[in-house]
Amino acid sequence: MNATITLKRLEIVIDEEKLEELINILNDVGVRGYTFIKQAGGLGSRGTRRPDDIFFEQTNAMFILACEEKQAERLVTALRPRLKEFGGMCLISDCEWVIGPAASY
Amino acid sequence: MNATITLKRLEIVIDEEKLEELINILNDVGVRGYTFIKQAGGLGSRGTRRPDDIFFEQTNAMFILACEEKQAERLVTALRPRLKEFGGMCLISDCEWVIGPAASY
Amino acid sequence: MNATITLKRLEIVIDEEKLEELINILNDVGVRGYTFIKQAGGLGSRGTRRPDDIFFEQTNAMFILACEEKQAERLVTALRPRLKEFGGMCLISDCEWVIGPAASY
Amino acid sequence: MATIQPVVIFFILGVLAGVLKSDLKIPEALYKSLSIFLLIAIGFKGGVSMAKYEITEVLPIALSMVVLAALVPLTAYPILKKLGKFSQADSGAIAAHYGSVSAVTFAVGIAFLDGIKETSEGYMVLIMALMEIPALVTGTVLARRGAGGETQWGKLMHEILTGTSIFLMVGGVIVGYYAGIVKLVSPLDKMFMDLFMGVLALFLLEMGLLASARLSAIRAKGPFLLGFGILFPLTAGFFGAFLGAIFQLSLGGTMMLAVLYASCSYIAAPAAMRIAVPEADPAVSIGASLGVTFPFNIFIGVPIYFEMAKFFKAMF
Amino acid sequence: MATIQPVVIFFILGVLAGVLKSDLKIPEALYKSLSIFLLIAIGFKGGVSMAKYEITEVLPIALSMVVLAALVPLTAYPILKKLGKFSQADSGAIAAHYGSVSAVTFAVGIAFLDGIKETSEGYMVLIMALMEIPALVTGTVLARRGAGGETQWGKLMHEILTGTSIFLMVGGVIVGYYAGIVKLVSPLDKMFMDLFMGVLALFLLEMGLLASARLSAIRAKGPFLLGFGILFPLTAGFFGAFLGAIFQLSLGGTMMLAVLYASCSYIAAPAAMRIAVPEADPAVSIGASLGVTFPFNIFIGVPIYFEMAKFFKAMF
Amino acid sequence: MATIQPVVIFFILGVLAGVLKSDLKIPEALYKSLSIFLLIAIGFKGGVSMAKYEITEVLPIALSMVVLAALVPLTAYPILKKLGKFSQADSGAIAAHYGSVSAVTFAVGIAFLDGIKETSEGYMVLIMALMEIPALVTGTVLARRGAGGETQWGKLMHEILTGTSIFLMVGGVIVGYYAGIVKLVSPLDKMFMDLFMGVLALFLLEMGLLASARLSAIRAKGPFLLGFGILFPLTAGFFGAFLGAIFQLSLGGTMMLAVLYASCSYIAAPAAMRIAVPEADPAVSIGASLGVTFPFNIFIGVPIYFEMAKFFKAMF
Ligand SMILES: Nc1ncnc2c1ncn2[C@@H]1O[C@H](COP(=O)(O)O)[C@@H](O)[C@H]1O
Ligand SMILES: Nc1ncnc2c1ncn2[C@@H]1O[C@H](COP(=O)(O)O)[C@@H](O)[C@H]1O
Ligand SMILES: Nc1ncnc2c1ncn2[C@@H]1O[C@H](COP(=O)(O)O)[C@@H](O)[C@H]1O
Ligand code: NA
Ligand code: NA
């Protein structure tokens, strides 16, 4: 597959309530692109969270972002101290960005 | 990127109706963390599924989970016999878990 | 992990308005399976998009699809000329498809 | 002929919004809420007026009309198979749709009668609920005769009997009947009777939007389905009006029986056929019933069925 | 004894839909919309009739009834701990649920009074709103006495005071009171008074669905919670009726005070306890309050509390 | 001066909920459903009362009032550019917002008239719908004069004409007019007229929530926009009242024309400007129109416009 750029792909899951806080961190670090999905359910160290539980609205937000390795390192450095409080998870993997759309990474 | 742990990342898509069944399997295997998103659309061997089709509410649920390789193997072993009936897909890839939040994998 | 097939995993984010157009392209190329999620928010070169903004309903759709490398190349070739107009992003990575469900890739 | 009810104009507005590519969208939650309301309200209204009858008196009549409803899919099937050249599965599925009924067409019929200050027997709503069963079962049998694979009868019957449509209508009948007996209709009627027409208006707006999106699906068999979608309900309605007069229903009741026989389903039937006859193409049956027969019935059919009812009532 | 209100049959329909595994689903947005409506409507109705009283006159009585409400969790706690063998956290959390009130049970009580053409003091709704505070605070104190970790009192009080329930009820009271004073109740009552019963009907349908899904959660402690969930509200209601008669409330008001003391929360309390006593298991308290006490109250409790009110009113 | 309508207190409650960080949330589907209802209801009400006029008689007057509405953005633009120091794009976009109208402010005006038993000409709603066109087109021309890139006129006109607002209002007018002519207003009015005020109440609650979230966006230009957002509508309203009196409208109609000229859009205009002037910052125009002008109009403006109407009606 030619005409691609190698980037890091981060996948972060946190409480939906913390969404704005995470966005602020991403902005501070200078991330230029991310995608998020709300109303995610899940299981983790703090038990299950179900978007369809009418009595407890506990949902997660999932963030996916592609960025350069340097940027990813900066982000992880900024994020790590908060992760304990945020809970959830933060995964990193490799990916190829297909050149074409505006380079928002 | 230091201070990460190498894990397997599983991505499972099934009919939303089967959500509880899949959760039961995950619990049986002893998975300690997963994230799911409902109301996904898609195309597969059984045709298209659209969350916005008012006449046929056919939607998928997408599960993402990070776990140790051993755990992943156990899960795949438990899941495989059911996959034919479930349909959908189950993908495995590599990822790095950023150490910080409670180790729910 | 035995009994898996190595495939390419594509992850595409575009404006939700373009969903039908993208589906048409996928169909033209002959893709046999994909999953999509609507109502995604995000940040990119054209600013932020929030699914909860009542005044501007600007949302993204996220596509995930697993296919053979050849198919992925065909798809990228067909998609690339449109990506500039679509905006968003298109990532490629490797994955293993667990054999079991109907082979819709 | 009678004037067109203002409420049906909302259907045209919906079609127009679709055709003009307006950004008008009815939130899915609103659509579902409106249909929950309509189903309960139809049942409630029927139940309240049933409280005035002796149930045991009407039961045999009601049951015979339900059983005779199986004739509708039995007639539709050969026409679809021979003239329409549809596959066995599709013919059976479409026949099931046309044997089944549309609660919204029923509601438009009720609204029409309200407009001319006529009423109908309250138990018509029970007939409507029960008619689903012979229609869907007959359609399924026709579709699957000699076909391989086993029919999921258990799942099908569960889907029919506990499906939202029948469940809410019968539930509404029970509450309405009880409220009528204990004379406590009053505060509930402010919602389920007074708002009926307004809710129907919003629902028809969405129906119009949906219909305009569905018409394209029948393009291939367009001319045949256009003819079938108009002529078949006319015939079925004629038969219904005839039966109603024979059974000595009131004028309004005779018309409503014609409406029931003439109307076809696009909500309950598709869900049932997906389970019972998965090999049938739902786009065709929904396209025909929602895109052709539904608008025909609410604009032209209903007044015609009223004339048919008048004709047969004068005869017997 | 008084006839059962038609509206509560919708609760049975909901339970039935759950048990029969019907595909009936109330969209989440509808559920939330109905609860917003009900809270405003309850407040509005109370506010309108409060406009007829001198507020300063009723305030001391209202406040004493609120303060006395703290007795309810204080009584429930040792029963749950000793007899029920629940942990300290669970006992406190369940006690908070039973000390707190259910706006929907309150609404069913109002509907019951409407049905027999009785009324109650408008400020009962303010009492309802205020009762949350002593109930939830007492429950939290009981749950966390001597426990490690600090209680998030600030967050808890914010949750209680600005939570949707209290906020909308008090908001409704303000608008209703003002509308009553300036004599502009009229066009708003078409919505918030006339439709009250119909909206309650749809809400009870969903409550039934939710209750049927929740009952399984209490299986382990089933027998105890079944007994507790019936006997405790009866006792609390008895106490409430006694207090109401002592405080010279009207017959309807006496009954409504019994309903307030007897009812228990399954919306506001769970949200508050999640913050204040996160180690308690919410499934148990919701299961007991929604699965046992709520249906008991709306079908059997409310008429009994009315009889209790009659008894004590005749006494004092 | 006239008493404040109870309904507008819901706006304050919404703002309060936002300021207190209450967890109150109006489901998005409810918000959209309420706005669909309001637009249809406004149109329906206007259409019903239009059925009493000879259309051809009022058309020329209506059209001149629409054309004159282009003066509003033409006046606003230089003020915003010179005094406000906004960019050309922002000035044009904000001018378009202020030239355009707010259906909810219109609804509050109607509610105000209802409260004092006054009426207005039914065709005011058509004027409201039509006024969007000159306002948005003028604003776009001003914003893009000499600017690079081509204006998407086709897309803009499609957005304006088939956008939900105009489509539903005009649709409501058509149904209402027809219902008035055939004398079948009755069952539809139970929904679209009787519930109008109650629906407006819930909608204003959400408007308050939204406004409190939007005010922060104008912080940078706060003082200027505060002054502009109050003084400009007063001037425009003055001009509208003057025109209304000249055109011999009724007292209520004169006031409503003032309301139309004074009110500004925060739903249709932002959507149109996003297409036509994408380089303008929507946060500023929405912040000013929803955060400043809308609350000013519904609390203080409407009674003032009524006084203005009285003044000019006495004059001519
Ligand atoms: N191993 C995992 N794989 C996928 N998602 C996880 C995993 N662990 C935690 N999560 C997600 O993170 C959320 C919060 O986790 P926790 O803070 O551990 O309760 C959970 O509800 C899951 O959605
Ligand atoms: N190759 C694929 N890539 C992504 N998603 C898939 C793929 N194949 C199947 N799916 C998802 O799985 C669902 C069920 O697939 P199936 O059982 O094959 O109809 C589809 O609706 C898709 O959402
Ligand atoms: N680097 C990135 N990582 C993740 N998502 C992105 C990235 N860049 C763009 N996107 C997504 O694509 C959407 C459109 O991007 P754009 O066309 O650049 O404005 C954004 O709203 C994001 O959801
Ligand atoms: Na039929
Ligand atoms: Na209580």
Ligand code: NA
């Ligand atoms: Na204006």
